[in-house]
Amino acid sequence: MADNQLDVRVICGSLRKGSYNAALARTLPSLAPAGMALRPAPSFDKFPLYNFDIQHSTGFPAEVNAWADAIRAADGIIIVSPEYNWSIPGALKNAIDWVSRMKDQPFKDKPVLLQSAAGGILGGSRMQYHLRMSLTSVDAIMFGRPEVIVTFAAQKFDEKTLELKDQAAIDLIKQQLAGFEKFARRQIAKG
């Protein structure tokens, strides 16, 4: 990573291989401004379901620590997630719940950006507004606009390669990522 380049981690809220949101997350590095390097966060797919008794008896699982360390070390976080049942996917919420219990809580004062893709007309927006609320509780600093809400996802990704091919969405994401770089630099006063 070049000096002064922001180190941004991308978290995908879906675990399935063919996920539109994973496809969207893979698109981001090519759309990011030069000042920002994007890479995926470690997976949360091996996190146990949160139970305080686990935390209290055997401590935080290694996977949880790895995820938290990656978030702490990052200059910013991008969460790209589907909406499940009008809200945050339980798996993603479970991951947030785990790290929220840590002493050096990793989302604190962290610049965070949201994106979602969904098959329907609302594009996962209900999930985004709920995630905003939840991340308020962990003192994240949420980026405002532009919002990236990829509606009718099935029409916007290549059927075979899952590449994002919708030019309007591509342009909006570029604009959002450029805005996020400025936002994150202001928050962390890095360069």
Place this chain on the structure above:
Amino acid sequence: MATLNVLTICGSLRKGSYNAMVQRALPALAPEGMSLKPAPSFADFPIYNADIQNSTGFPAPVNALADAIRAADGVIFCTPEYNFSTPGGLKNAIDWVSRLPNQPFAGKPVALQSASPGPVGGARVQYDLRKSMMFLDAFTLNKPEIFIGNCAGKFDEKSGELKDETTRGLIKQQLAAFAVFIARIAPKG
């Protein structure tokens, strides 16, 4: 009148959970003709991944919870609030069963309760759950709402028994209202 079979789901997995204490208090506060029992646990559900569902199908514990919900006349959630929202473990359970054919919450009467040590008593988790339940076509009871705020002092420290009389009275009212609600929404045939 036939007995109403109501399933109770606790959103917390820890043994000393206040919400599990609330769940255990319910049978004694139920109106005549309502029987309450705890749902099978979601503690062993894997983290939801559509690829699991498509390759090896729905895990047995997921089917067990779904069957119990389908067979019940109503469902009551007793849950804490995590980070201003639904605990990930509970949401993961809802996400799993939401993908089943014959989705178990469809048309199901649901009531919500939450306890927390803070002043708000878990109100935010309830409004998030209402939203998810709406999407799943459940019918969620409006009032009375049960938010057990500052809950630490409301349970017996040793036995975990709910000892706050105001709360007990309110829960009685809610359960009675839930019985009426079930009779209206999904009368037993």
